[in-house]
Amino acid sequence: RQAQAPDYLKGLNPEQRLAVETTEGPVLVLAGAGTGKTRVLTTRIAHILATGRAFPSQILAVTFTNKAAREMKERVGVLVGEAVEGMPWLGTFHSIGVKLLRRHAELAGLKSGFTILDTDDVVRLIKQIIQAEGLDDKRWAPRTFAMMIDGWKNKGFGPSEIPEGDARSFANGRGRQLYQAYQDRLLTLNACDFGDLLLHPIRIFRQHHDVLAEYHRKFKYILVDEYQDTNTAQYMWLRLLAQRPGGKPISPLEGEMPGRAEGGASRQPHSPPSVASGDISPSRGESGSAINICCVGDDDQSIYGWRGAEVDNILRFDKDFPGATIIRLERNYRSTAHILGAASHLIAHNEGRFGKTLFTEQVAEDDGKVNVHAAWDSEEEARAVGEEIERYQRNGHLLNDMAILVRASFQMREFEDRFVTLGLNYRVIGGPRFYERLEIRDALAFFRVVAQGADDLAFERIVNVPKRGLGEATIRQIHDTARALRIPMLAAAATLAESDELKPKPRAALREVAANFERWQKALDHTPHTELAEMILEESGYTEMWKNDRSAEAPGRLENLKELIRSMEEYESLRSFLEHVALVMDAEQNAELDAVNIMTLHSAKGLEFQTVFLPGWEEGLFPHQRSLDEGGRSGLEEERRLAYVGVTRAKKNLHIWFVSNRRIHGLWQSTIPSRFLDELPEAHVEVQEGGNSYGGYGNSYGGGSFASGRGGRQNPYGASRFDNLGADKSGGGSFSNTYATPGWQRAQANRTEATDRNWGTRSG
Ligand code: ATP
Ligand code: MG
Numbered sequence: 001r002q003a004q005a006p007d008y009l010k011g012l013n014p015e016q017r018l019a020v021e022t023t024e025g026p027v028l029v030l031a032g033a034g035t036g037k038t039r040v041l042t043t044r045i046a047h048i049l050a051t052g053r054a055f056p057s058q059i060l061a062v063t064f065t066n067k068a069a070r071e072m073k074e075r076v077g078v079l080v081g082e083a084v085e086g087m088p089w090l091g092t093f094h095s096i097g098v099k100l101l102r103r104h105a106e107l108a109g110l111k112s113g114f115t116i117l118d119t120d121d122v123v124r125l126i127k128q129i130i131q132a133e134g135l136d137d138k139r140w141a142p143r144t145f146a147m148m149i150d151g152w153k154n155k156g157f158g159p160s161e162i163p164e165g166d167a168r169s170f171a172n173g174r175g176r177q178l179y180q181a182y183q184d185r186l187l188t189l190n191a192c193d194f195g196d197l198l199l200h201p202i203r204i205f206r207q208h209h210d211v212l213a214e215y216h217r218k219f220k221y222i223l224v225d226e227y228q229d230t231n232t233a234q235y236m237w238l239r240l241l242a243q244r245p246g247g248k249p250i251s252p253l254e255g256e257m258p259g260r261a262e263g264g265a266s267r268q269p270h271s272p273p274s275v276a277s278g279d280i281s282p283s284r285g286e287s288g289s290a291i292n293i294c295c296v297g298d299d300d301q302s303i304y305g306w307r308g309a310e311v312d313n314i315l316r317f318d319k320d321f322p323g324a325t326i327i328r329l330e331r332n333y334r335s336t337a338h339i340l341g342a343a344s345h346l347i348a349h350n351e352g353r354f355g356k357t358l359f360t361e362q363v364a365e366d367d368g369k370v371n372v373h374a375a376w377d378s379e380e381e382a383r384a385v386g387e388e389i390e391r392y393q394r395n396g397h398l399l400n401d402m403a404i405l406v407r408a409s410f411q412m413r414e415f416e417d418r419f420v421t422l423g424l425n426y427r428v429i430g431g432p433r434f435y436e437r438l439e440i441r442d443a444l445a446f447f448r449v450v451a452q453g454a455d456d457l458a459f460e461r462i463v464n465v466p467k468r469g470l471g472e473a474t475i476r477q478i479h480d481t482a483r484a485l486r487i488p489m490l491a492a493a494a495t496l497a498e499s500d501e502l503k504p505k506p507r508a509a510l511r512e513v514a515a516n517f518e519r520w521q522k523a524l525d526h527t528p529h530t531e532l533a534e535m536i537l538e539e540s541g542y543t544e545m546w547k548n549d550r551s552a553e554a555p556g557r558l559e560n561l562k563e564l565i566r567s568m569e570e571y572e573s574l575r576s577f578l579e580h581v582a583l584v585m586d587a588e589q590n591a592e593l594d595a596v597n598i599m600t601l602h603s604a605k606g607l608e609f610q611t612v613f614l615p616g617w618e619e620g621l622f623p624h625q626r627s628l629d630e631g632g633r634s635g636l637e638e639e640r641r642l643a644y645v646g647v648t649r650a651k652k653n654l655h656i657w658f659v660s661n662r663r664i665h666g667l668w669q670s671t672i673p674s675r676f677l678d679e680l681p682e683a684h685v686e687v688q689e690g691g692n693s694y695g696g697y698g699n700s701y702g703g704g705s706f707a708s709g710r711g712g713r714q715n716p717y718g719a720s721r722f723d724n725l726g727a728d729k730s731g732g733g734s735f736s737n738t739y740a741t742p743g744w745q746r747a748q749a750n751r752t753e754a755t756d757r758n759w760g761t762r763s764g
Helices: 014-021 037-050 066-086 093-108 119-132 142-154 164-168 175-188 196-207 209-218 232-242 337-347 378-394 409-422 438-451 456-462 472-485 489-497 504-523 529-539 542-547 554-568 574-583 625-647 695-702 704-709 743-751
Strands: 027-030 059-063 090-092 221-224 293-297 325-327 370-375 402-406 426-428 596-600 609-614 650-659 661-664 667-670 685-688
Touching (some): 014 325, 037 059, 037 066, 037 221, 037 293, 059 093, 066 090, 090 093, 093 196, 093 232, 142 175, 196 209, 221 232, 337 625, 378 402, 378 650, 409 426, 409 596, 438 456, 438 529, 438 554, 456 489, 472 489, 472 504, 489 504, 504 529, 529 542, 542 554, 609 625
Parallel strands (some): 027 325, 059 221, 221 293, 370 650, 402 609, 426 596, 609 650
């Protein structure tokens, strides 16, 4: 049988192969970083397709980011060829949610052309609502309330479901009422926010069993990557889709959701799920009852707790899906032994986790240890990282294979500045995006109103752009008319333009606006959308406005507008383009160019690079002070998981940096090296001192000037071998780690024990 195995199965290890070939029944792959979880998912899709178990359209595959979805599509494409094109249900929770909602919009009180609001729109809308309620929006900040709503939605709460305490905490107990007003307003605007992309389908599935049944018939196989980071709403959504009539009843969705209990944030050591030794789930064969769901994840990489992710979802999998086959992968194919050793040792400091063993057979003589570097400040750090990158480049490495992963996005600027100076290509992944630039947002607002006339937020943004003498008073009048007649603002503007309620000048201006939109909307059906877009920008006077603008940015803005039109060519219609824009969370720049990747640790999840730089390992920045303040011990553990994610992105080379002085909120502060540095095992770490660029600081490190610069601050975490790097040139002198054996060696030693016993115990 081995000999006849199709190509895509070759090279898989036995556990991976089991995970691929156990197509029927629930399967959970719970395994550490780089063990091939994502590879299992893609191969599983290929296997399902190649063996004719399902059509491409019958597979629901959920990834965490758009980037991951694209990569998965590519990887499946390599294995099965064109068939992948027919996989409409491969995407993120949001992109699949929007597709479902478009099909059943009317069941949620929407029309199918609804708009998806971004955070800015949401905040503006909430501000209006707070003001309309006669509340002071300085005291009750719209942004805060937007975050609260997002939090509720992540937990699956509609306005009537939020806990009493939550409802009381905003605007003197009016939280629930404001939330309801916000939802009502969204419906009037024929719009929804990101949370609704999941909440609406959940509600539709619950209320319309025929609709749910349709999807039960449709989706024969469900696959989920990064399962450890699903939030409660995503979990409810999945459970509804995975539930099968006639199957073993799944515990009720209401009432016992993880995370609904108060204080759900703390992570307790968990009792182990039963580990099936690869036997096929008993649900197989019961007709109509098979729940062919395969989730893969790693509890050690759960890093979205702050956004409502519930790691418990992964830990209760076998309760939710009785008879689940649980598979563990232990061989890491990504990283060198040094990198893996550092990562395993670091994460062993967390308490609330399953013990996991990881090993690699990738042991090469020339593999370098994990490098830890010190720099004076962040400018120095950026310069030194730049030099390191150039050194790799001279040795034949591609920039594409290198990544800088930061804890906080403000750290990026320093690197960007430096790289511009050096002429080093870089791209920011998931960062400030093209589509967020002012001129792009304006242009998009025009397009949105044309595509969807009830989009009042977009309308308001551009009704007086370019300036047409429409003052606040006129805009308020449009608002009032819209509310009184219960019509969109655009329609209200058209009505006002024909009445004598306005002075001649604003009336003429409104008449022109209304006529413009009417013309463009008519053209929507028969004009190619790129042509229409160009027409809109010309006829509205928007392009003209920037041509007449004397500011330094104006030429760039015109170029961006051109680029915008060009990028629309890749889409079938204005609507699908706008949908794309609303969904793109991680647009890359210069995808074709060889360039260093810069991104936050959070957006690096699931990715891998030959060489990784992790700057800013200092107390307060990493672990981040906010997580420590808000999350206490569990906050610290989430930060540590983030460090684990960062370290395990590296295949071959890893460089960690910390600086002695950092400017935070405009103030210089002397810093303390991150406790995570001390948690790296000495055997796998090399402390780099006095590299070319910062060698000059050797003296100040060692001398009194550096010490006094710290203002007498002491590391509260006890002696650290990094605390006085430079003063103690031998490094490691005060190494305070309690672990004598590097993590991976211990892990390997443990492997001989029954691995099952490691469930629920913590290693180390
Ligand atoms: P993460 O937890 O970071 O998401 P993962 O478990 O999803 O990691 P993958 O990204 O699927 O891991 O795999 C890590 C690397 O190992 C990839 O480059 C993948 O191609 C490679 N790999 C996985 N399995 C094998 C195998 N059996 N043989 C060779 N290479 C493999
Ligand atoms: Mg993965």
